Amino acid sequence: MSDDVLRVDGVTRRFGSVVANDGVSLRVRSGTVVGLLGHNGAGKTTLVSQVVGLLRPDDGSIRVGGIDAVAEPATARRYVALQPQSQAPIDGLTPRSAIEMAGRLRGLSTRAARAAAESLAEELDITEWIDRRALPENRGLSGGIRRLTAFAMAIVAPTPLVILDEPTNDIDASRRRLLWQAVRARADAGSGVLLVTHNVAEAERIVDDLIVLNHGRVAATGSPARLRGATGTDLRLELQFPPDAADVGAPDGARVPFAVRRTVRVGRRVLHTIGTEEAAAAVTWAAALRERGRVDGYAVGPVTLEDAYLSLTAVEDDTVPAPAGTEAAAHV
Known part of the structure; x- marks a missing residue:
């Protein structure tokens, strides 16, 4: 039954x-x-x-x-x-x-x-x-x-x-x-x-x-856990851009200098899913952006269900293509 x-x-x-x-x-x-x-x-x-x-x-x-x-x-x-x-x-x-x-x-x-x-x-x-x-x-x-x-x-x-x-x-x-x-x-x-x-x-x-x-x-x-679609060690890097930012998702036109598994833009926030091995590079990059005033702030933490949900429901304009690799360093 x-x-x-x-x-x-x-x-x-x-x-x-x-x-x-x-x-x-x-x-x-x-x-x-x-x-x-x-x-x-x-x-x-x-x-x-x-x-x-x-x-x-x-x-x-x-x-x-x-x-x-x-x-x-x-x-x-x-x-x-x-x-x-x-x-x-x-x-x-x-x-x-x-x-x-x-x-x-x-x-x-x-x-x-x-x-x-x-x-x-x-x-x-x-x-x-x-x-x-x-x-x-x-x-x-x-x-x-x-x-x-x-x-x-x-x-x-x-x-x-x-x-x-x-x-x-x-x-x-x-x-x-x-x-x-x-x-x-x-x-x-x-x-x-x-x-x-x-x-x-x-x-x-x-x-x-x-x-x-x-x-x-x-x-x-x-x-x-299944919908999060990430390994247990994945992290999220959240960048918060200022209201007048013209380059949300690509500050200074620079490439992200580390591997990114998934990227979603929601308003003035950009969420990058990264592996733990990229955490140090991500923090260094984000801190430099913050110092130059390109972002209002940043945060690194465990991947959440919200990240997956936003990825599933984001409209096309809100999806930022993930960088293809880490060959070139970003100029921040």
């Missing part, structure tokens, strides 16, 4: 001439966290809307808990807990009442829902606000507390599939850490989690597998 709680095969959704999802396929298994990464407009939320039956795909199939979610969307939704990207409409409610209400709708008894609300408030460090009422125009509760309340409403009762669409928006750093721990705990308890986000650095800490969407298509899939 399959342990898939979500299986998407060849899903395509069009809005007129715009193809929001283009043959997307993915799977989420019980006990795993799958990250769905992509820039704004990549098609992430459109895909989620189809999974929960708010939109119908033009082509392809979606199965949730073995149920055909296209043919039987109402039945499939019973297997899904969703935290949407937008804020939950909880004006007039306290976090306690909102979470308890969600628990009761999910089939919990009054006592169980009350206990779950208190436990989640403690787990997410929002006990101080649990009985404070949310008021119109974002008064009464901050955006972060509202977001954590919505997250608690989604996970208050166990479900086979949990979908979280940008769950950490508006949440401070310390409580983001608690939220990620809660996500991982639900997967470890048996739920499958589809985590929709553009926060690559934070997602890497808890996901088992990743799907990268780029302009509606799957650009890559695999574990974080």
Whole structure:
């Protein structure tokens, strides 16, 4: 028997001439966290809307808990807990009442829902606000507390599939850490989690597998280690260019005097992936550029998933061809 709680095969959704999802396929298994990464407009939320039956795909199939979610969307939704990207409409409610209400709708008894609300408030460090009422125009509760309340409403009762669409928006750093721990705990308890986000650095800490969407298509899939596509000893050299730089990526028209495995430009940042054997030469070169005012700053560190993500989703103009070798020294 399959342990898939979500299986998407060849899903395509069009809005007129715009193809929001283009043959997307993915799977989420019980006990795993799958990250769905992509820039704004990549098609992430459109895909989620189809999974929960708010939109119908033009082509392809979606199965949730073995149920055909296209043919039987109402039945499939019973297997899904969703935290949407937008804020939950909880004006007039306290976090306690909102979470308890969600628990009761999910089939919990009054006592169980009350206990779950208190436990989640403690787990997410929002006990101080649990009985404070949310008021119109974002008064009464901050955006972060509202977001954590919505997250608690989604996970208050166990479900086979949990979908979280940008769950950490508006949440401070310390409580983001608690939220990620809660996500991982639900997967470890048996739920499958589809985590929709553009926060690559934070997602890497808890996901088992990743799907990268780029302009509606799957650009890559695999574990974080596989998508990084670098050896365990690779490093990244980041150069930060000044606002008026006319030669981003090639200061003074000079060649990079060491071997580079991958280079991506993002705005005024250039990210070079290099081997550890090139670290000394890279630092010497970057420090000289900094001294001459050609770059605002530089940093050397381990290769991250963000580097791979940027490489996969960079537009053509943002990709800087890697130097062909180290024969010529750069003049800095």
